[in-house]
Amino acid sequence: MTHFTRRSFLKAAGIGGASAVVGFGAATSVAKASKNAHVIVVGGGSGGATAAKYLKRFSPDLNVTLIEPHATYHTCYGSNWVLGGHAGMDDIAQTYDALQSRHGVKVVQDTVTSIDPEARSVKTAGGETMKYDRLVVSPGIDFRYDNVEGITEADSERVPHAWKAGEQTVILRKQLEAMPDGGVFVMVVPGNPFRCPPGPYERAAMVAYYFQKEKPKSKIIILDNKENFSKQGLFMSGWKEHYGDMIEWVASSRGGMVEGVDVANLTAISDGGFNEFKADVLNFVPAQQAGKIAQDSGLAVGHWCPVNQMTFESRVHRGIYVIGDACVAGAMPKSGHSANGQGKVAAAAVARDLAGLEPKAAPTANTCYSLVTPDHAISVAGIYEFEGGEREWEDGQMVLVPGSGGVSPADATADVRRLESIYTKGWYDGITADIWG
């Protein structure tokens, strides 16, 4: 494993005496890169689809291929609204038509199964081998069941995670619909870091919204493997205001750290068996890691992928950029909005690199809206910038611009909460248009 830095690489290459190595074969393929270079993007979620679109925007001469297994992509954001019963699966479905017809991205429905960073090629499940000049990898997350007894991914039909939207969302919704009034919905939530930090608490609110209308005697228990959570004060006061005592949150130190699951009996177990939580519907959100291809290709070190946080180029393999939930991005949360921003940063970095320009730093943003009811929303925002030191390529990080961002005010009026709920829907429409439109 070699952690490259651009400086050390330029030093190693000896830029001053560069002409000495002009004869090497690789130079030809990269030279033609400037004009009709081929950039492959792996994964068509929020990060990858954005990167593909913005590569064409920033550098229309590039050949850009997006490889994604699904013809229709369901966004995780908005999937809690489906669970609450006030949005349908069609409302969170995105396709790749506009990327192809309007933006000139070649979209291939396939799965990348291996990456050869030295040959600069990828292989797919469909048997294709494709060469690239630069590669952008946006693999999202995979689940880890290794730290909890009694449950594996094979149990996810009976005990859904619903943390990748699509079929899992439908399974959980059907279970909630089938649950009798007076039932208990138990959600098991992992520790940090994980995809969409406010997601579990919005989910509790959306399920409560559904229960209150259809099954008002029911209860919701959140078993959390942490001591505090995103937008905590705003969520807790919102839950209380709209749902009374229906939602109970259990911190890790108070029995929330789940160690085992009895799948047959839909029971979560903590504190060495001292606490048992029997559910009518059990939603187990496992701990996470970078998506499979990132693990298989060595882009992940431990569970996540280290990158130069100015450009999102991998610190393991040069010429490969890793964006979205899979990468380590300093203070940026693992959110669809962060992935969208990182897709633009990486697209700009690739375009500049292929044109022989030095990389440039610029601030990026995150905004996350969460619904407490369909008419009461809260938000968190942040502006992030690259902060580097003497050895910025190695040590630099995305940090929150001091004083920026933060959560909605605690004392906001009902009208402000309502306005934020209108903007929540506008945000969804805007960002999905920015990514897939």
Next chain:
Amino acid sequence: MKAVHLSLAAIAVSVVALGGASQAVADVDRAAMVTTHCFACHSIDGTGNMPNLVGYPPDILVMQMRMFKDGSRPATIMNRIALGYTDEDFVQMGEYFGTIK
């Protein structure tokens, strides 16, 4: 890793040899990089319900952002966002939005 180092050296050479950037890529400057992040909410094709900023008068955009930042214009979220940017950023945003067709 030897092979990798050689090909990396070759990249360095080719980059040096190319010398310049195409017109399109020359446009990927800081203004573009700062401003495209606005598009996530303020969609440039008019989707959604946030104000459309394409063709927005640059001087008014700069003034609005300054007012969000100093709190003189109330907002739900733009005040928190404006606090992350400098006056120079606001000018670049205003100018870049003016170039979008």
